[in-house]
Amino acid sequence: MSTVSAPTRLAPKNPIRWSNSRQGGRENALDSIKLGIIGLGTVGSGTVNVLARNADEIARRAGRPIRVASVAVRDLAKARSCATAGIHLTTDPYEVINDPSINIVAELIGGTTLARELVLAAIRRGKHVVTANKALVARHGNEIFAAAEKHRVIVGFEAAVAGGIPIIKAIREGLAGNRIEWLVGIINGTSNFILTEMRDKGRAFDDVLKEAQALGYAEADPTFDVEGIDAAHKLTILAAIAFGIPLQYESVYVEGITKLEAQDIVFARKLGYRIKHLGIARRGADGVELRVHPTLVPMRRIVANVDGVMNAVLVKGDAVGHTLYYGAGAGADPTGSAVVADIIDAVRALTVDPQHRVPHLAFQPSTLAGGVPILPMGQTETAYYLRLQAEDRPGVLADVTRILGDLEISIEAILQKAPSEDETHVPVILLTQRVQESAMDKAIAAIEALPAIRAPVTRIRMETLS
């Protein structure tokens, strides 16, 4: 039994029953799938944390529990940013790979020499493999996938491109009916962070790089990121799955951001453009373009507005047109999210019923939470925009704000239009802070009852999406 328990801080205050799994759903009665992990750095710890924190929901989705059985680390004594109680730790990665009870191995050490050996060894032993290693896939993917094909195992690599964004799945399966014409991606968060800072603060490259290193957004040796190599690895992978060509990292044109000058960012802006570091893959009649370089993009495009460490990939398919995928391109939890998605895919492949691989409603039917209440609108909470038609005389606004105050509704902003001569009533706009709809219903009823207000009050809800 796994003793990795979910951190209690994430439990809701008044827990409701989100799962019927204790009522004897047959899926959860299946044995755990045992997972081995090689490497417990940032991504490894993120993966262990996500698996532990969401263990119940993951089991409901995957059809059976996933247990981290064994983890290989370089240094047993090192402090970890995840709980390791109940996990067998070893310094020998082959102990993980050779364990016959382990069905899936996650390679999360990085690098291309040892990682390649370990992944090939795991495949030869019939394990499904999950990796976050873009350099490995871009440089040795053809060999690795041929081995996987031979041994009939899955090698998942969703985490290798754009962190938590499910871009591999989107292109490989979601857009499978399309002839993909081109794709462009902001696929290196470090470079994008540096460019965003250079633009917003007019600072020089070297200067921002130092800050990025201090913030942990850039490695001590930032070459892979700022010289475009990391982006080229990812572009290699995206181009292969988009166009049906083998992985060809050595053919990518690569230019980083180290030579960009702050003045070019300023001039570009004056002309209506932003400079983004893009990976670009395009196919034409004569062949495929694969290139990574700083690029001017019209300011109004969504890609031009993807800032900081965020990633985005824009894909043009002949049927679907333009689709865009946006999210965090790195970090322990986002990358862990992609690793876990691949693990769940592998679990589904290991489960008995192949025809019914993914549950229709994402969770196994017996675990759908039927008892969760859908809240009546009165119990929902949002901020509000209110427009009143008020008589233009003193004291009206005081009456309105008193009503709101009595119901503990805070006002965020007020906008009052200057009255024109022929109007008896003027519009007054109020933005409120978040409050329960039932309180707002009361407030609006009271405001509409004021003699100086012409009913009805216009109410539009507001969400900050932060």
Place this chain on the structure above:
Amino acid sequence: MSTVSAPTRLAPKNPIRWSNSRQGGRENALDSIKLGIIGLGTVGSGTVNVLARNADEIARRAGRPIRVASVAVRDLAKARSCATAGIHLTTDPYEVINDPSINIVAELIGGTTLARELVLAAIRRGKHVVTANKALVARHGNEIFAAAEKHRVIVGFEAAVAGGIPIIKAIREGLAGNRIEWLVGIINGTSNFILTEMRDKGRAFDDVLKEAQALGYAEADPTFDVEGIDAAHKLTILAAIAFGIPLQYESVYVEGITKLEAQDIVFARKLGYRIKHLGIARRGADGVELRVHPTLVPMRRIVANVDGVMNAVLVKGDAVGHTLYYGAGAGADPTGSAVVADIIDAVRALTVDPQHRVPHLAFQPSTLAGGVPILPMGQTETAYYLRLQAEDRPGVLADVTRILGDLEISIEAILQKAPSEDETHVPVILLTQRVQESAMDKAIAAIEALPAIRAPVTRIRMETLS
């Protein structure tokens, strides 16, 4: 044999071999999967067109050819916007469903009465089903999925939400490791188009609706779209797969855009917000919020900048953070793209090797196009930003533009900085139109050789992403 052929206009001028499928890859040696379609309106025709146009690539992805064998239509004589040669047409949908050679049935008629009967009948006959019908899934999905579970078949409904955006797959599989906290979506293109026009042109709702109807963006009876019912159907589906709850359409709070006034859009903008029609699903300690209504969103958010008929869904997961999915939410080809993706998923489930369901590099290994050249940079084509350090004297710019003109490089814009007193050279910025990189290399070499220019010339590539 299918006689539906790809339109020749889409063939490249100098075709290169994108597929090795004629070299006897074992996957393509498998028999065709036979597809039946019920309904040949907008979505049905789009589906047939996508399947025909991309038949080769789809077979390389799916592992075997997909053939539209039989289609049920209401009127045999009606003109279609897709080729139907080689397809058996019938007015009896049960003829499609009862055909024992048909493995997959696509229900593309809409409505909830006949569609429900037909889908349940197809399931009972052991067919995999694909549908684009959001009303059907939202209102009868629980019954339909229970039947599918019983008969061990897949019911694909990617096309039911946000058209071509693979949002079902993203949430159900790509984010499967996450506890989804909330999601918001612009999931009705008609409403979004109307709101965008009201904002940009200051026009009234009724006025824009008429235009939307003339453009074909709104139905003759627009109630489902503008009253929020269509968005509520889609939100019902998204909430179920995000939270693991049954489909509960009847519990969604629904408010459309018919009562929005142009002045509120103006006031919102003054306060830094845009009004979007959103579907919002959020889970909290007490239950789930499910609501569809006009919403103020801060202008700087990407969701606030999704305009016209485009759709977007923003999902907050505990591990991945915010991810966003953007694309066309309707239309024949985009919706066809999603229908075909589901068909390919079903084909994979029908194929022999369940462990190797999705090829690692999206296309079956034997069909990877090894002979496709990766173009050297000289043969790629982009627009360019050039920054020259030029002596501030007459004639220099004429020399530069002559060099560009001789190489047939058109200038899009010139930006020249006023010289300051202590500078001998001033920056001159040129934006060019698209040209081959080899021509630009020559131009830059010639410009750098001019005595009045201080080398090097700064060159940054430019993409309009249109």
